[in-house]
Amino acid sequence: MMKKTTLALLLSATLPMAALAADPMPFPLSNLTVKDGAKVEINQFKDAKNCKGCHPRQFKGWQGSMHSIAFIDPVFQAEWAMGETETQGATRNLCGGCHTALGTVTQTVEFKSESGKYGGFTTQGAATQGVSCEVCHSVVDTNISKTANGEHGNASLALAADGAKRGPLSDAKSFGHKVVYSELHTKSEFCANCHNVFNPVHDSFPLEHTYQEWKNSPYAKAEIQCQDCHMVPVDTAIRVADEMKPAKDLKDHGLGGKAGMGGKPRALVHDHNFVGGNAVVAPLLGVPGAQAHADEAKKRLQTAAELDTRISGKQDAPVLEVTVYNRRAGHALPTSLTFIRQVWLEVVITDNQGKELLRSGSLQADNSLPENTVIFQDTAVDVHGKLEHKPWKVAKFSHQNTIPAKGSRTVAYPFTLPNGVTDYQVNVKLHYRSFDQSVADLLLEDKITVPAIEMSQRQQQYRGTTAITGHQG
Numbered sequence: 001m002m003k004k005t006t007l008a009l010l011l012s013a014t015l016p017m018a019a020l021a022a023d024p025m026p027f028p029l030s031n032l033t034v035k036d037g038a039k040v041e042i043n044q045f046k047d048a049k050n051c052k053g054c055h056p057r058q059f060k061g062w063q064g065s066m067h068s069i070a071f072i073d074p075v076f077q078a079e080w081a082m083g084e085t086e087t088q089g090a091t092r093n094l095c096g097g098c099h100t101a102l103g104t105v106t107q108t109v110e111f112k113s114e115s116g117k118y119g120g121f122t123t124q125g126a127a128t129q130g131v132s133c134e135v136c137h138s139v140v141d142t143n144i145s146k147t148a149n150g151e152h153g154n155a156s157l158a159l160a161a162d163g164a165k166r167g168p169l170s171d172a173k174s175f176g177h178k179v180v181y182s183e184l185h186t187k188s189e190f191c192a193n194c195h196n197v198f199n200p201v202h203d204s205f206p207l208e209h210t211y212q213e214w215k216n217s218p219y220a221k222a223e224i225q226c227q228d229c230h231m232v233p234v235d236t237a238i239r240v241a242d243e244m245k246p247a248k249d250l251k252d253h254g255l256g257g258k259a260g261m262g263g264k265p266r267a268l269v270h271d272h273n274f275v276g277g278n279a280v281v282a283p284l285l286g287v288p289g290a291q292a293h294a295d296e297a298k299k300r301l302q303t304a305a306e307l308d309t310r311i312s313g314k315q316d317a318p319v320l321e322v323t324v325y326n327r328r329a330g331h332a333l334p335t336s337l338t339f340i341r342q343v344w345l346e347v348v349i350t351d352n353q354g355k356e357l358l359r360s361g362s363l364q365a366d367n368s369l370p371e372n373t374v375i376f377q378d379t380a381v382d383v384h385g386k387l388e389h390k391p392w393k394v395a396k397f398s399h400q401n402t403i404p405a406k407g408s409r410t411v412a413y414p415f416t417l418p419n420g421v422t423d424y425q426v427n428v429k430l431h432y433r434s435f436d437q438s439v440a441d442l443l444l445e446d447k448i449t450v451p452a453i454e455m456s457q458r459q460q461q462y463r464g465t466t467a468i469t470g471h472q473g
Contacts (some may be wrong), residue, residue, distance in 0.1 A: 003066055024146055027104050029200045030097025031143045033155035034105050035429050040161040042106045045126040045134040054176060054261045055133075061272035063134070064282050064289020070099040070130030071123065073281050075435065076118075078443035081118040083392050091392050096121075097155030098194035101128035101135045105159060110177035117445045131194075133209065137165040140340060142184065142193055149204035152189060152211060153196030169259060169266070188214055191226040195336075202383070202395045208338075213331035218244065229330055231270035234299045241328035252454075277301050277341070278332065278434050279453060298453055301432050304329045305343075305403075311465040313414070318465055320358075320413040322347065322428050324403055326374070332402035334432070340378035340389060342436060343455070344373050346429040347413055351421045358415040361429075366450055367437040374411045376401050389439070410456040422463055429457040 023238040025031055034040055048068070052059040062068050070076070076099060083091035092111070096104045103109040103123035113119040126134050141158040144151065165174070166182035173179060184190050192211035198204040204211065214220055219241075228247045229237040232255060239250050247253055248268050279297040282290035306325045313319040322345060326333045334341035346361035361373040369375065379399040382388040386393075403409050417424065431452045440450050461468040 010149075027097065027107075029094040029154065030104060030145050031154045032093075032097045032101060032104055033146075033158045034145055035140055035158055035160040035162075038161065040106055040159075042108050042125045042127055042161075043122075044161040045106075045138070046050055047126050047131050048132045048134070051133045054174070055259070056261075057257070057269070058259075058272040060289070062274070064287050064291075064293045065272070065274050066276065066278050066282065066293075067127060067131035067274050067281060069285060069287060069290075070077040070120075072130070072285065073099075073101070073127055074284065075281060075440070075443055077120050078118055079390070081111070081116060081120055082390065082443075084119065084121075085113075086390070087355075087392055092121075094153065094154060094200070094392075097157075099130060100127050100196075101131070101155060101157060101159065104155070117443070133165075133444065135159070136185075136190075137167060139166060139182070139184065139190070139193075141239060142189065142340045144189075147197060151196060151198075151204075152192035153194075153198050153206075156193045167259075168270075172259065172263070174260065175262075186225065186227065188220070188226045191230075195226075197391075197419065199391070199394060205390050205394070205396055207394055208336050210331050210335045213335060213405065217330060219330035219405055222246075224330060226330070230274050230276065231272065233271065233463065234275075234303065236244070237300065238303055239327060241330070248381060275300060276336075277432060277453075280434050280451060284445050284448065301453050301455050303327075305333060305427055305430055305456050307430055307456050309428055309458055309460050311426075311462055314415050314464070315422075315464045316471075318415065318417065318462075320347065320349065320415065320426055321410055323408050324430060325408045326403040326405055330405050332404050333376060334402060337391070338378040338400075338402050339394065340435050340439065341377065342431075342433045343376040343403070344369060344431055345411060346373075346431060348427045349413075349415055350425050350427075351418070352423045352425075357417070357424060358413060360413065361431075363452065369436075376403055376409060378402060423468075424462055426460045426462060427457070428459075430455040 026033060080095045093104055098111050100123055108124045108127055110122050111119060126132055138159045139157050140150055140160045143156040143158055147156050164178040164180045166180045166185060168185045170181040185446050195210040197208035201316060220246045222239060224246050228240050232247050236247055240247055255268045256266060258267050259266055275293055275296045279294040280333060283294050306327050308323040310321050311318045312321055334343050335362055344361050349358040350356050364370060378397040380388050381393040381396060381398045382393045382426055383395040432455050433450055437450050440448055
């Protein structure tokens, strides 16, 4: 019997042979290319520490970031290893294209089946540093015109190994390397190349669609780029979202300085922290800068959303309505792997004697969520409609329930007031986790308890259907 091809094994589905034959990408299933089709070696790319001397601020921000640990992230490594085995290598370049672009274009990524719970990957030199200085500042273009669906994604980056560093300053000069101005580095389209991830087998189904969420949001219409929120301090990102202006247009933003040692003063110099919502992995690894990044991630999460509550219905059969507002994320809450990330409501209603009238969304003893929990999350299924969390098997979302940028979701909680009870207290919390406890148990060798971060909370005292006192936190 003829052995199945790697692509046929991937998701046990098919891709039109015409599309396969027309695929111009040299590192499939990623959309990575090297300028002029040049063959590159890993020693052509420098260690990020080489940049530290002239760019200490940028290096400090990057060190300990999710970008810096993109290759060594144990959660990613374990799932990548599972994909390697289950698809006979089809996911190697697909995942590696973003998590180690340098390892992919130099083809120095190797799989060690004996390493880790499911095996593990190794690479060499600067390629071990994930999304490093050399990756981003070697980008000369995107490959959007060559992608199967005509959209940025799956590492649709064109890199150059000519030693020049591309960036957003048109008059930059350097004694250490050639500098080339790149308008692309000032736009969200730069980030889109890895923050859109498509399943190349199932009609390019968007597994991750952070860029698309932004593109369809009020932030894009206001010309606020990813860089305006993720390359500035949290307090500046808050102002960007509240005033709906790019960082450079904020009054007294305080972001001036020098982009490099010996450089001239600039009105705005971007930080390189790139912090989102992950406060788990970097501290788990104990890398330098981990705790600072975790603390910033928590602060971002705790300023992203707000809660509101109201009571409708009858006096003896009230309905609690909870509205969650996405105030300050320029994309959906949650984003990225929206079928893995968890944003959920915990609701507790008690009478004045402390007796519970309703409870929903409280973590159980095993750190799992009860079945009645309202989770703002997409539901992923395979080609047969069966629930699925492995990205290479996800064919579609059967249900979508994330909260769009500047949007909201309202949830109703009916409950009953016992005879004689008129006064009661509502306590609502909004929580976030990067992944469920079951995911950690499946992927990680060492047992960890996945922490939940409280994003927002609201307490309200009611008499009948009328609010008496309240507190938003």
